[in-house]
Amino acid sequence: MLLIDCPWCGPRDDAEFHYGGEAHILRPRDAAALSDEEFAEYLFMQQNPKGPHLERWSHAHGCRRWFNMLRNTATNEILEIYPMGEKPRSEAGKAAYEANWRRGSAAEANALSGESS
């Protein structure tokens, strides 16, 4: 039973929350341009690390807001909570973000195409 510090409501029992899978999976902008394999990377493939994992949660039975969380899947330690649309700031979070095979994948490149950054 995790104790999750909702950015809007404060620490609450995990029964109030809904797990939303891996964070930072960008939706392709021009999915038609992707091969079936590349699209499958976006649609089906998820990380399953033993250790720090960037993931999405929503306070489903509270404020109903979504946010990002860095959780160690081996210990359930919550290392960082940060807003939707932003990237992790902690060292562990940055490392987990960079270590993800998705960085640089065709699906992610497609999603980023046209973005200024």
Add this chain to the structure above:
Amino acid sequence: MSGQGFRVKGAGDVDRAAPLKFTFDGRKYEGYRGDTLASALLANGVHLVGRSFKYHRPRGIMSAGSEEPNALIQLGDGHRSEPNIRATRIELRDGLVAESQNRWPSLKFDIGSVNNLLHRFLPSGFYYKTFMWPASWWMKYEHWIRRAAGLGKAPTGRDPDRYEKRHGHVDVLIAGGGPAGLAAALAAGRAGARVLLADEGSEFGGALLADRDQSIDGVPALDWVRGVVAELEAMPEVTLLRRATVTGYYDHNYITVLERVTDHLGDAPDHAPRQRLWKLRAKRMVLAAGAIERPLVFADNDRPGIMLSSAARAYVNRFGVAPGRRVLMFTNNDDAYRTALALKAQGVGVAGIVDVRAKVESELAQAVSDAGITVHAGHAIVATRGSLRVSSVDVMRLTADGATATGMARRIDCDAIAVSGGWTPSVHLFSQSAGKLRWSEEIAAFIPDISVQNELSAGACNGAFSLADCLEQGFTAGGAAAAANGFEAPVIDALAVEEPEIGDRLDLWVVPGRKPLGHAGKHFVDFQNDVTAADVHLAAREGYRSVEHLKRYTTTGMGTDQGKTSNINALAIMGEVLGANVPGVGHTTFRPPYTPSTIGAYAGRNIGDLFDPVRSTAMDAWHREAGAKFEHVGQWMRAWYYPKTGETMRQAVDREVLAARASVGILDATTLGKIDIQGPDAAEFLNRVYTNAWLKLAPGRARYGLMLKEDGMVMDDGVTVRLAEDHFHMTTTTGGAGGVLDWLEEWLQTEWPDLKVFCSSVTEQWAVASICGPKCRELLAELCTDIDLSNEAFPFMSIQTGTVAGIPARVFRISFTGELSFEINVPRRHGLTLWKALMAAGEKYDICPYGTEAMHVLRAEKGFIIVGQETDGTVTPGDLCMDWIVSKKKPDFIGKRALLRPDIVKVDRKRLVGLLTEDPNEVIPEGAQIVERLLPEPPMEMIGHVTSSYYSPNCGRSIAMALVKGGLERMGETLTIPLSGKTIKAVVTEARFFDLEGERADG
């Protein structure tokens, strides 16, 4: 008649002024307030309390605590009867009724004990080896095994007791109220922290309750305990819970405590629950769970009368009960010396001490010698005798390495044996917290090593066995826990402690017998599951190396006691056989709950009507009065059909279905999910979540939409109307409403935060009556004068606002039956009024209320799908032959790209078709599998399944919808539906059956 022949005069803390009567196996006995069932039985000389699991051997009381493996009792009668309760944890009360288990016909003569004679055929893995083949017989075997084994009987009726849950937050939660726990509570409490101290016993004090040879701060240890408890009770921020077991340690210091509130009372007050489950979040946890003594593994070490040394001491000191008239000690450490002295001090006969250690030099040894107690050093018990209770033992000298017994056997008469093989810290909760253990050679047990959560271990559970160390660790842990909460830890001076000095231990994991292991007597390791040292050896010889495999193969530690007394012995024996040490063998996983817990406590009050919320519509009372049968749709209760007197369900549904197309039908459609969507980007948003086009839908118009998941599979459908340029009213399936709102929110917040859209559930705000049939326009016209209801002014798939029966209403001209239809939405509070007005005005049109079953038939006649019935998460719009609703022009919508995946465009996917049975009166069961080629028996290749199937009175025959592989290419083919006992044949058609031209929607 007192009959308590083994009660020791003047000893113990039981209340001699409060005698209590109880029955065990039908016989009447007497004990005192303060007794446990175990101590009261022993006071009456009753040691034999059960038969063992596999061999049905006579078993006695082994412990005085919650680790008890043998004395499992069926307690109480009727629906309150409860199996497998440890006699050592049952507080005696007047009128208590207890029965032994696992014996037939009686405890003293048990048929099953023939297993004991057949023991050569019941080695470890016996059940696996014997009963796993042939697999089809397993069901029969299992039945037989369970009857023969039987761990008590579960009551068949509903539990009449009430259970409660309580949630809480504490600064410091302390598990265990022995010296370490009390010291921790004192330190944290004095610091001002909010403290909760829980102990599974009826009194605080832990091991000190059983000992009389220690003093703290110049007073007997127990007096110190009472002083501390009084001080803690006076602290407003400290909660003391007795009879409260810390059962589970979960993530982020989430702790469950099971408090037995009234189990110890004969007559429980009505206001109190039987048990209370505390769900606590502790900022800091102090584990002070103590330690459990382990038995020695020697030949026939399971006879009644053989108990742990600490238990013998508890019985004589705390309960004033002599374990026997001639008690023999058998030990590998000094603990039994304390017991011998305690027994002697209370005038109990002591037959001597058999000690596997060749040389014992300690203060205790000196005291024992001074007391005139014979010590057989360097000796071992090699055999025990006595059929229903131990009567004598054989003792032989051990060789220097302890591996063999030599010389002449000497017989010693005794009627009880107090055994000590050392102490095992109770690391269960630490291990549950995910903490890592390490092996301590010094105490030959696992102790806490690497902490993962916010907890501290103190005292015996931390491997500190002396009283002085327990107190010091308790004070330190309590102070540190309070300090971690921002309190200033109090200064507590070390207390002067007097206690017997405990010397070295000599581990002898298997005590040699007269013959090689397994050839004379049984060396029990796990008493509850009847696992012997020979079984562990056999498992090792058969190649089991992993401790988890060993556990499952021999069933060591898999009883309801979870191996509290057996784990270390089993691991050490395994290590010896494998030539490894215990850390090399490792240990099995400790899982909650710490002791068996009542399931009722976990359910709490969430049973019966409170199990799940029930949602009912504003018209619910009318449906009930009309005699409707109801069905659950999610949490909603929906009117299913309205039988008239004498009607069968089929007759009622047929009548309702015909009326809806002949005159007027009326349906309570309130339960459909309704989401109010507003914002400048609302149309763009819908354009992305639905498969069809939404940007150009004019205000006042409605459109049917299909929602896909990103994988292209249908997730929901419904009609959405555009109320204004920036305002939509979406409807969803009844069951999908919550999920769709979540879905919309997720996309808005995580993927498209730039869209200015707000979604609100308004399902509860609107009551909806849907009227349909050729006369429904005339009916509505009688109640609604401010809307032009003509086809021209109010066309199909549009919405008008006005008043119906004087109630402000939104009227949708949409149809789920294919008939001319109006859905009248009014604020919920007017729902019943609207319904009654429609029923009254509808009388002359033969208005007929219809339920969900008729609704299903009506829509199936038209071939309209129901998401969740025609779909199951693997069905695409194409599979449903609904490509018409999937936009080819839109650049994107959720699920669009996935519809191009190779698996989705495959030609032989299952497609939705209709099925017409050869016999028009035959209705295929929904879910039935469809085959192309019928074989005499399964397996047969299944090519699809029936999704919807009804009798259609409007078609005059049965109709069915089915998903069939390559279905569109099979039109006219006859397929086979094999059922048990019969086979149905049906012809494939289009999945539409009535009004194929769609001429009825305009009336």
